[in-house]
Amino acid sequence: MHDTSDQAAVHHHAPPKGFLWTHVFSLDHKVIGKQYYFLSLAAVVIGMVLSWIMRFHLAWAAAAIPGLQHLSQVGAPGGIITPEYYLSLLTLHGTLMVFFVLTTAPQAGFGNYFLPIQIGAEDMAFPRLNMLSFWVTFVGFVTLVSTLFISDGPPISGWTAYAPLSALGNDAGPGLGRGQILWVISIGIFCIGSLLGALNFIATTLDLRCKGMTLARMPYTVWAWFITAVLGLLAFAVLLPACVLLVLDHVGGTSFFIPGGLVLSDKLQPHSGGSTLLWQHMFWFFGHPEVYIAIIPGIGITSHILASTARKPLLGGSRVLVGCMVAIAFLSFTVWGHHMFISGMNPFSSLLFSVPTLIITIPASIISLNWIATVFGARLRFHTPGLFAIGFISVFVTGGLSGFFLAQPSLDIYLHATYFVVGHFHMVMGVAAIFGMFAGTYFWFPKMFGRMMNETMGKIHFWVTFIGVYCIFMPMHYIGLAGNVRRYSAFVDDYLIPLIPVHKFITIAAFVTGAAQLLFLFNLFWSMYRGKKAEENPWDSTTLEWTIPSPPPFDNFGGRHPIVYHDPYELGVEGAKGDYVMQDSPEKLAQS
């Protein structure tokens, strides 16, 4: 038996002094969490601007974008986007969004800030490692963005970097030489950062819980971050060597992913013997768990906020939610082949992969049904974070249902690589996860910055975004059904030309929705300085982060060691002060 206070004492470190140590190389998980958050914010802004440029080009392919030639003279001569520059932007958009936004903000950002607080710890288990993970991730980010400014531009091989396109260098197309090498190095660095982060999250969750914080009493978010960390620890370990091998194919002349006898630009390539399917396997072996790395924190955050919004714990409580998340995490390692149904993989494997892919919809359906059933009989408070949490449910259900089509190899024959897939994953992994981030931002902003975000702007932001994403991504399903192929920089096929008006509609919707995001950015920075001062517990929530001042002191609990007496969501409790009981309140509950 160990004494909690001893344990806490081991991790105690003194508040640092000086700007460099308090804001840049801080060991404080709260500062690191914010650093991750703002890194993601930078990435999401770049990614969003790239998507606007792409959307504009798709709708009006021949039109010049004034000023774009200053960003890249080669990529956009006279402001008109070249096909390869479109693909460069596409690659950068995908990579930034998947790695530096979806993987970073909800997990490393919010997780870093709130996981220790929610389990009643003073900091992460390894504060130095924590700082290192952030700075490693930062280097990865800078490396990736730097590809925009090198002469031959970012790679054009998409965020999946399918070999041999990604392995053959400039003979395969512009940007595939230095740009691709930088891309692979960036992703490799990102893997290292994520692995270190995951390790830290797991150790923190297991070892640093305060007295009374049993596994069953951990908030939904903590569970989600913990499960995501486990996924990250196992999945990024596979992508890392894949990146190393791909770099070797570039700089070492090896042929891991390059078969023999390839002729590019009239040049017979010197490589031989490799396998392109090997890269796809390695990538998707990581890539599918990655999808859940992106969405599970969102599921956690949504559940956490939904409970507070609905004034009742989730139907089925932690047990069902955690069970489903664990099931999803487990199954996520068995389904990667559904990205490769028509990739030339052994057709028997496709049948094998379709079964767990369909089965994984069961836990996802249970979670969704439980959310909807939680809204039943609730006392909903429609504040902005609550709206985003409910919006998350809607888009998650919508996006998830189209997964039923793509999970079946025989339907994938028609739908693979069409906008149906684009609509599906943007809805379920992009929009849903970003709704989770918005919900988290509005919900935790008072705790992180000590001020409330403006509700009016928040509500305008929500309504425009919610309606906007449906206007953007539902039509993508329709044109996908009509066979609109993805990753095309212009639509020149006879049957695609009639679909261009739909693309124009999507583009306009994207610009309107994008404008709402600018409002959000304004709200974020305006509220940081001008927002209403936040109280300790503005949302009448129950978990430990609401028992401490906003913003929290350096060691979170001001030297106090919280003791937890209750389940995390004692909301809607009869007879309690307000209608809730804080997790660390010694008050006894009537057994209901």
Place this chain on the structure above:
Amino acid sequence: MSESTSHDLSKAGMGWFLKIWGVLLFLTAIEVFLAYEDLPLHIMLILLMGISIIKAALILAYFMHLRYERSTLAWTLLPAMVFVLVMMVVFFPDSVRIERLGEFLH
């Protein structure tokens, strides 16, 4: 905290470790011997991998003291690792296909 592991460790002792060392060396010798037996590849692979797994298990259990930790440690870490590694076996049907589907080329 530190005593938790050290008192467990004392159960083993150096003599025991030297014995493990001897066993590991012996198993290595068997492997080297097997390498020069003209066995079919799959049998060779099974034998070598089998011995290697035994060696790894010995290192894990004794040198890395996993045997003397709470059993939950082994029961959570190892299945996760083994599960992920075993799933990668699903790559192999494609590996064999590459050789088979080579008509016209090369």
Place this chain on the structure above:
Amino acid sequence: MSESDITLKSGRADWLGGELPYAIPSKKLGMWLFIVSDSITFGAVLVCYAYLRLASPNWPTPFRLSSIVNGAIMTFVLLSSSVTMVAAVEAAKHGRIAASVRWLSATMLGGVVFDILHIREWLGLIHEGLRLYQNPWGSSLFGAAFFTLTGLHMTHVTVGVIYLGIVAIGFRRGKFTSDDVEISGLYWHFVDLVWMFVFPLVYLLSARMH
């Protein structure tokens, strides 16, 4: 507030948080997690190697008896260094700092000898014409897989030697505890463990028969 006062809604009071579920220090848990992750990394590279070997009809088996013997000696050195590592941990746990540092030094020496033997082996093969991208015997991927796998392992050994050096110095100066020695030991044994797979799969399965 005594523990019995804490009302558990579920009625189960078996475990109450604020305790280490594995009863090991967080740092040690961290090392174990790193080992899990790193073994998957090694596993993935080994799977790649096996995959490409199965896909290549002309995979060479070029290792002469001298290479195999050299590999066996390397295995012996690495296994022995594991034993010295265990001795270092034992000494550290019993507070015999000087002895522990001596054993750690012996372990590092083992690592260095392993590296030297390995580099000698590499140089010999390079002299015979083995390159990352070609070799005189067969599939060009042989060199790629060989250098990647053994290079990755050699990097781990080298990092391990440096790590042990830092731990030894820190331990002697009282900056590190016996736990840190034990954790560095975990890493070292893991490097040893990986070699138990690399040696048979890379060397023994590619031994020249005649």
Place this chain on the structure above:
Amino acid sequence: MRSGYFTALAVAVLLGSGMLVFAKPPAGSGSITGKVTYTGTPPKMKPIDMSKEPSCAKQHATPVMTQNVTTGPGNALQWVVVYISAGDEGSSAPSQGARYDQKGCEYLPHVLPMQVAQQLQIYNDDQTSHNIHPLSKTNPEWNKSQPPGSPPIDTKYDKAEFIPVKCNIHPWMHGYFAVLNTSHYAVSGEDGSFDIKGLPPGKYTVTAWQEQYPAQSQEVTISGSEAKTANFVFKVLPY
């Protein structure tokens, strides 16, 4: 500072005028004319299927043929670059640039001769994107796209080389940049004839280069304003 600028300017002006005086090749009036022909059976040129690019396909009433061995009546061989490979060093590049067009998904001309350091302008006259990918070996290789409506690509080469040019988007598009050290060159026409003009008296090596067959050379000496003849015969194979 200011005086530094002034000096630099003065030097530049002096050097410039000096180059105008000395570097200009002495204008001659000798010429070499001739005809390029082939012996043997030439390979059949293949029709190009441009159906994937309808905007180009409809510009051609009959299918465009491959141009690697373009023959004409009387065993004439077209697209052979005849140039002075020795005896005419040191001529500077003309101020007028060479123009290369992409029209109807073809390169016009198929072989474009130019001088080292001469400006090269590449135009896209089609309603579709092209990418220009000169597969140079001694010069730096580049690969740029040119969407319709974008400005012409302006570039030049610093070393003599015969550079295959390719459009990846339309893989049948294939042409050559003949970057030469001389200002005296010609490309054989449909009838195989060529005409190199303005040669000062001297001893020259005349080389004929064809994209698929080995190059040939002849020695020609010109005195006064002589008009000499040099014929080239390429041996061709059906495959």
Place this chain on the structure above:
Amino acid sequence: MGKFFAIVLTVITLVSASIFAMHIWWMPVDISVHGPALDKQFGETLMGTGFGFLVAQLSLAYFLWKFADKGDGRKVREFPGGPKVTIITAVVLVGLEILALSFVGQKAWASVNLDPAPPNAMHIDVQAEQFAFYFRYAGPDGQFGAVHPEKISDGNGNYFGLDPENDIPARDDIVVGSLTIPVNQPILLTIHSKDVGHSFYVRELRIQQDFVPGIVIPVHFTATQTGKFEIVCTQLCGLGHYNMKAYLEVLPQDQFDQWLKAQAGQ
């Protein structure tokens, strides 16, 4: 706010679903023998997921309408039946759907990818390159010449790297840039790539298959209608990906024979 949310959500749901139901943008008419099975499966999946979509979104909307906090101190209520109901619903409904879909789907998938091509299938060799498809017919001798990557040249039209000088079967191979096939005749394509990954996608044929560099993949189908269709590339293959296409022309048998003869004579 709850009522407004409910209305917005209902409108979004109904509009989204009815656009699907109205088939405004839809798959083109199928022209393959195996296609109807896929279309049927698609329809069944759409019915199932459409039902799920409507029920989930509309009940969410209804609950949002009904259960806003009015500050009246109303008690929160559990969902009747608790989590058991949702879990059982999910397991049973989704499970049934999965079982149904798996069984139907396996047959459809097998007919495309697992069954070998019928022995009387006409063999056409397909090579993809950046950024075009080229098709090869065996010619009168019924044999394909070998592919020699080092002989591939776009400049002289030797897209397949044939060696007619030394390889007699290669001399009469017909290489064209559009795929022409006879109707109602099983076709076997062997698809391989010259450079990077590409994909062979014909919407009307319900066929999509990647070209994998280094291996040759068999694809078989039978077209049931004549006409001209587009073959497009769906696997990101580089800058000209968007412009990588070819035409598929399905001709009556006699016209096809004529066409082939004309090609062979050229």
